[in-house]
Amino acid sequence: MDRENQTIISEFLLLGLSSQPERQRLLFWLFLCVYLITVIGNLLIILAIGLDARLHSPMYFFLANLSFVDLCFSQVTIPKMLVNHIMRSNSISYVECMMQIYFFIALGNMDGFLLAVMAYDRYMAICRPLHYTTVMDPGICILLVAISWVITNLHGLLHTLLMAQLSFCADNTINHFYCDPYPVRKLSCSDTFISDLIVFTEGGVVFITPFTGIAISYVFIFSNVIKNPSTQGIQKALSTCGSHLTVVSLFYGAIMGVYLRPSSSYTAVDTVASVIFTVVTPMLNPFIYSLRNQDMKLALRRLILTKAILQMP
Structure with missing residues (x-):
């Protein structure tokens, strides 16, 4: 297409998840909650994690970073959608x-790298416990x-x-x-x-690296558990890895549902996978880790009780 037939785009139009006003209102309150x-x-x-000295360990340090990334990731997409609904607009500037x-x-890739680092931490704790504190x-x-x-x-900047x-x-409609x-x-x-080639090769490496790790x-970890099939060893592996595996499955399952599935157009399956990846996963991560972790539950209980006591007259 010739340059003179092109127009400079100053904004894009986001169609959102639905064009029906009633469904839009329902989605607004759902996404706000x-x-x-x-x-x-x-x-x-x-x-x-920051206020409880008993949680100042590598596992909880990585968990705090994961929560921070999820907190930031939730700011990327949801607030703009909520603001557009309030302003009755569907535009976003270039x-x-x-x-x-x-x-x-x-931030999306940072989640993957943190999950890989957390997996390595679990590997050291279960398979190399004597070297854990040193490494x-x-x-x-x-x-x-x-x-x-x-x-x-750097990956985000390149893309x-x-x-x-x-x-x-x-055409500026998304x-x-x-x-x-x-x-x-x-x-x-x-x-x-050329751009697609770079995105595919470099993006593939950045995606595959943490997943492979x-x-x-x-x-x-599972080889170690099979070699030493004691009840205590199995319980330890399940208690320390269960939450992490749940988050990994949810995170990579949603990504593969969106980006690794051949599709010529945006479908309902893409919509569901995108919502899970961008909205549901950051919300569920704290619940998955806190509800399956006794130390986290105790720390959260102490935090809430301390705040309640401080607010008492």
Whole structure:
């Protein structure tokens, strides 16, 4: 397409999840409740871990970071959707869309890297308990998280810069409730072959690396449990890995449902998987970890009781 036939896009239109007013109102209140639960739940976990010295261990350090990332991730898509509903608008500016893409990619991948680091922590605790305190010292834990932040932010920046190089024509309608990179890229009237190649190869490496790390860690964990099939060993593995495996399954299952399933158009299956990935998973993570973890439940109970006592006259 010739340059003179292209128009400069200053905003995109988000079609959302439904065009029916009654369903839009229902979705607004549903997403608002989920958003508040996500924010409160993840904040409580961060505060409980930070204020309780008994939880100052590598596992809970990584969990606090995961809650922080989920807290930030929930700010990427839901608030804009809620604001658009209140303002009776479905537009998002070009700059806002690019920012949403950047944080969506960076924070979404950061979740995966943290889950991989947590899997490695569980591997060391179960398979190398004598070396655990030496290997997983505070400096190494901070370094692992810092490296993850650097990789995911550079990954998000690369994809956003590649997106910013594309030209967009008259069609600026996104059949989604946020600026998902895939449908936005589909709107471009530029030649995206080189860009798609970079996105596929580099993005594939960033996606596969933590997933492979998680898989390898659990192969060693389950091999260790099979070699030593004591009731105590099985209970320890289930208690320390059950919550993590649940979150991993939910997180990667939703991602694969959206991005690894061949589809020529945006379907209801994509909608459900996107909502699970962007909205449900950040909300469920604190509940999955706190409800299956006795130490977390006690820490949260102490935090709530302390706050209640302080507020008493």
